[in-house]
Amino acid sequence: MLTTKITRRSLLATGAAAAASSIPTGWAIAQPKPVKVGLMLPYSGTFAQLGENITYAIEMYLAEKGGKLGGREIQLVKLDDESKPELGLQNADRLIKRDNVDVLIGTVHSGVQMAIHKAVTESGTLCIVPNAGAVAVTRNLCAKNVFRTSFSNWQPAYGMGVVMGKRGVKKAAWVTWDYAAGAESGEGFKQGLEANGGQVVQTLTLKFPETNFQPLLAQIPGLGVDAVGSFFAGGGAINFVKDYAAAGLKVPLVGSGFLTEGVLGPQGAAAEGVETALHYGDGIDNPKNNAFRAAFKAKANREADVYAVQGYDAAQLLGIGLEAVKGNMENEAGLYKAMREAKIDSPRGPISFSKSQEIVQNIYVRKATGGLNKVTGVAVANLADPGTGCKL
């Protein structure tokens, strides 16, 4: 159902774009043009559900606002990026150059994000990142037209490291795939742990996206560590947690929340008791969250997750920006200032943005209990990414 809507909508959007672009601007009609928001997300492949949840949440917010932000109608143009980095530039160009979007919201996969980042920094298009956590986006490659409402790979893992350190973990191991997200999370975990009296004595990695964890797991008992931190997502997370449990390792497994996010069902009993740190979880009891979850469930017919929240907040951020400039996107300085200074009431709690335009948020500790990631406390409140190398 969602997929056919996309086709028709994007066809209409493309048609509208073709028609609209043929009208000389000198003849601008009194009614303002709609703001074209391109959604570059995965709608196929393993991350399809993430793309869909983000989209549902954005649509939900727009519906709440009557389809208009800052007095201007919002037109969504969806593009399936298939989570393929090699197609990233081409896809970003489709939205920016062919469909002439005013705003680009995307994407999920960090490899694709780098392509989008390159395209939007060249074209100057406003970009809000609803998931991809590559730290470069708001560190050395930060740009005034790029904002992120999700997380940086560093944040959740840092929170976990802090918790471990405070609990007295002196020696830990770090297990992940050998790729940017794993390395960046590892950095966070290490820094959080070291700031609290511990250290990472061994890093075990596996080629991405292999799932043959046995050779790594067999090494863990011999390391003499108090805890094993990890970063895996999706299928890898499912298999890792299950294999970890099956290996009967006495060392507790912890990690960045993606280890257990959206995969508790398939993980089953193996995940029971696993603690992770993330900027969202089950059981966050505030009015905004309760309303959000209910509305999302009604719309999408499944439970809201962290991805939905991230998408919702991307829409909120855009809304705040457009409100501040009364829909005049030409006022870039005003728009970006309003967005950077925004303080948003998010379902996950209060959020704001750092100088590098990275989200500042609470990181919660959760414990997997009975198929839910129950929030048991706050690991770090209002955690900002270091933003190293950002010249904003």
Add this chain to the structure above:
Amino acid sequence: MSVFLAQLLNGLQYGLLLFLIASGLTLIFGVLRVINLAHGSLFMMGAYAAFLVVRTSGSLWLALPAAILIGVGLGLLLERFLFRHFYNREHLDQVLLTFALILLFEEFRSLLVGNDFHSVPIPDALNFSVPITAGFSYAAYRFVVIGVCLCLAAVLFFWIERTKTGAVIRAAAEKPEMVEILGIDASRVHLTVFAVGTALAMAAGALAAPLTSVYPNMGDGLLIISFVVVVIGGLGSISGAFWSALLIGLVDTLGKAYGPAFASRGGMGAVIAAAAAMSVYILMVGVLLFRPTGLFGGRS
């Protein structure tokens, strides 16, 4: 020392699973001389078949026989209506056709089951672990996988070496023209080989499903390594595939276990680690150049 033992066990289990996948490929390849890039997709379909069987019937025990049956059926269909017309075609055509099949099979899977990850639960009877070292246990199901693979290997070996059909297949692997000359219906041989080969790949998928879970493109990573196993073991040789798969399984596992220690020493160590990881490809090239019949004998 016991960690080493655990790693040996890991290598063994991985290698045996590789054997099961590669055995189907070596038969199809060796006898029919058809390049089938879609072999990884067959593995994927076996895994998804297991998932669907467990989801509907609740029993994993049915999954393996179901996968084998479906495999036989699918193999017969594919041979009869598709591959039969491609034996005489150029390699280019076979490469592209089977490349298209990969895409089509994945889309078929996507339409049928969707794109989510799914776990395939292990039956409660097997859902325990056996401690093999002080801090490390081995899942009982993995022992089952080892056992089933060894059984299937024995059955295959017996079939190829001791039965008349097996003899015909061995002959066909060595000299395809011989079969016709001897008056044996070649198309029967082709059907049998293709059906068995497909069934083996799907059986491997069904067996592996509880360990790997099912997800899109899960067969991609195994495709190339299966070709490596087949080439090193010798085209058409079941025993060759067996020893070659074990070798590769062990090299891969031990490489993962001890490689990073080398790599972290930087410089020469990193080069050695990289070379170790590429060693299977280097071996493959060596075999192709100097011993095309395979390291472990070109005859079953």
Add this chain to the structure above:
Amino acid sequence: MTDAHRMMPQSWRSWIALAAGTAMLAALPFFATPYYVGLLTTAMIGAMLALAVHLLVGATGLVSLGHGAFYGLAAYVVYLISPEGAALPIWQTLPAAMVVAGLAALLIGSLALRTRGFFFLMVTLAFGQMIFFVFHDTKLGGGTDGAYLVKPLIAAFGFELNPASLPRVRRAWPVYYVALVQLVAIYLVLAFLFRSMLGRVLEGIKINEPRMRALGFNTYRYKLAAFTVAGMFAGAAGHMWSLHTGFVNPELVSWQKSAEALLIILLGGIGSLSGAVVGAFAFYGLAEVAQLVTERKLLVEGAVIFLVVIMFREGLTGIRFPRRHRKVPVPDAPSETRVHG
């Protein structure tokens, strides 16, 4: 099978077609939006790679799954030699890329060409995988996520063209024209090559190698020459990719990339240079249309490949000249490869 005579644009008609095509491509940016200029550049790069693969497969009959590796290797070379954050001029990067790709092809070819048919396919696959491994699993090229590089400067002989100095609408033009010039150059070089002794020997090797050897030709050397030249041209295409996108990733050296190039020459029509070019444009055009029209792009791609292999084996340029087919029945050569395999 393949009408060998169609490989060489002997007739004046083909030269006119070539000139017309070039003129059309040269004029296109004036009528197309920047997005489509970029898309056409991508298609031209695909055509360059397809021409290289045509030399190998269409002209010499060497089916390889490793040529994507030379393409991607060249793209990575640009990344590796560019100093951090700075750009090198293309009069440095292009030769470097082509030389490295050519050397790699020479090295790999010298080993791979000792095998034939199916074994040759496997050796090229193995080498391709080794190169893939280097860029996918080590830090050399940025790993699985790829890496960004600063695009080379379009500069030669003291003359420099900075796209940023152009109005926004025309920024994509310099790269477009550089690609067009390279494409036409490669096309012409190959066209003349095929008319030369080398071209005829390769044709002979494709049809019946033992006979060529019996005639006294050192077929190994000729094949190696073709392999290396094809590698160099693949390298030129890869360099162009870096110039066009400023991004490299391991998929550029994957076997799927090689398979894609094979598909393109089949789609356009094996046995003619124009087939390679037509195939590339058709492939990228089809992909673009598919993206607009459907969610199931891969299904469309799979179905198209399937149909082309089964029914339209002569490709797009093949359907246009049905009469030429039936003129000279060329003996079937494919079993050739199996006897040695």
